Structures are given as structure tokens and as C-alpha cells.
Amino acid sequence: xxxxxxxxxxxxxxxxxxxxxxxxxxxxxxxxxxxxxxxxxxxxxxxxxxxxxxxxxxxxxxxxxxxxxxxxxxxxxxxxxxxxxxxxxxxxxxxxxxxxxxxxxxxxxxxxxxxxxxxxxxxxxxxxxxxxxxxxxxxxxxxxxxxxxxxxxxxxxxxxxxxxxxxxxxxxxxxxxxxxxxxxxxxxxxxxxxxxxxxxxxxxxxxxxxx
Numbered sequence: 001x002x003x004x005x006x007x008x009x010x011x012x013x014x015x016x017x018x019x020x021x022x023x024x025x026x027x028x029x030x031x032x033x034x035x036x037x038x039x040x041x042x043x044x045x046x047x048x049x050x051x052x053x054x055x056x057x058x059x060x061x062x063x064x065x066x067x068x069x070x071x072x073x074x075x076x077x078x079x080x081x082x083x084x085x086x087x088x089x090x091x092x093x094x095x096x097x098x099x100x101x102x103x104x105x106x107x108x109x110x111x112x113x114x115x116x117x118x119x120x121x122x123x124x125x126x127x128x129x130x131x132x133x134x135x136x137x138x139x140x141x142x143x144x145x146x147x148x149x150x151x152x153x154x155x156x157x158x159x160x161x162x163x164x165x166x167x168x169x170x171x172x173x174x175x176x177x178x179x180x181x182x183x184x185x186x187x188x189x190x191x192x193x194x195x196x197x198x199x200x201x202x203x204x205x206x207x208x209x210x211x
Contacts, residue, residue: 027169027210032063034206038081038179041199044097044133045187055099057083057200065208071112077105077125093139099198101181103129103155117165121175122158129155131183133195147193153183159204169210177202 038057045052059081067073084098107125114120132150161175179200186194 028067029211030065030067030208031211032065032075032173032206032208033060034063034173034175034204035060036081036177036202036204038083038200038202040083041201042196044085044099044195044198045135046194046196051087052095053085053087053097055083055085055097057081057099057101059101059202061204063206065109071110073109073111075107075109075123075125077103077107077127079103079105093137096136098134100132101129103127103181105155105157107157111163114162119163119165120161121163121173122160124156124158126154126156129153129181129183131181131185131195131198133185133187135187147187149185149187149195151183151185153181153197155179155181155183157202159202161204163208171208171210173204173206173208175204175206177204 036059038059040054040056042054043052044055059079061077061079063075063077065073065075079102081101082099084096086094086096088094105125105127107123109121109123111119111121130150130152133148135147136144137147138144157177157179159175159177161173163171163173165171177200179202181198184195184197188194
């Protein structure tokens, strides 16, 4: 009886050991470079009675990624985005607005393999942003005036996308991202004119290099 129990235990030990084996990815570290177009969802200036420009931006970001396993990864993203727009009011007053954003955001991503060369992913990021806004106005009464302000704030995003494996070390991906910022730079001086916290719908296209 003892011999039979020892034999069963010997057979079960490899299976039990395999249950707790963690297989690390072959290439745990990767670097991503992406460009994105960000569609603004809010007017840039707080103003009652009329609409001010919604400033769409074009951005680029660099993301360092560490893969915990085939599904989970952590990342650190640094990005820059810039854009401008203008509006004309009452056929004589023109307003030009420009926005620049710098942001640093750690995050988490979950990836699900969909086929031999494709996978889907979802992710979240949160961090700090510096938002800079420049406003130029011109009218027949006051002439040309300039306003400028910048502020640090909280930045957050959620994204979903598809990844395509081109080679063992090189991938291409496309994603939709919802991006928000709490920064509201004051640009009016004594007038106290301010900006709105910004929300963007983003389309991102990127490449990934695995080490």
C-alpha cells in the first residue's frame, strides 16, 4: 500500500509543479512610437453666449513597455501634442487659439491573442500634463491683443486597439483613445478669462519594437 501511495505521489508532483510555473515572455521589454490625431470635444475658452474654437491636436508619444506575461503589461508614456484653430465673430472680430500639451503617464494594458498574427488590447493611463494655451484676438476697436497661460493638471486616458505582428520583434498597432485633462490655464490677466478642461477622442497609429 505504501509503495502504491509513493508511486502516485511521484506521478502527481510534476503535474502539480507545472500548475505554478510562470512562463515569461521571450521579449519582455519593448518600445512603442505612435502618432495620433485628437478630436477636441469641448470649446477651449469659457465664454457665455457664443462658441469658441475647439482645438484639435496632432501628437506623438513614446511608450516604454514591460510585459509581465502574455496578457498583462505595464507602461510609461511620454507625449506631446499641438494644434490651433480660429473663429470670426460679427464679421470683424477674429480669435486664434493654439494649444500645446506635454504629458507623462504610467499605465496598464491587457492583451488578448485573437489569431496567429493579431491580438486585441485595452489599457488605461494616468499621470501629469502641462497644458499651454495662446490666444490672439483682433477687432476694429481694441486692435490686436495676445493672451497666454499654462498650467499643470491630471491627465487620464482609456484605449482599445488591434495589434499586428509583422515580425518576431516588430509590430504595428492602431487604437482609439479617450483622453482627458483637468488643466485649465488662466489666460485673461485682470479679465480672469480661463480655459476649459479638455476632452479628446483620439485615433493612434504606432509601431512597436521588442527587445
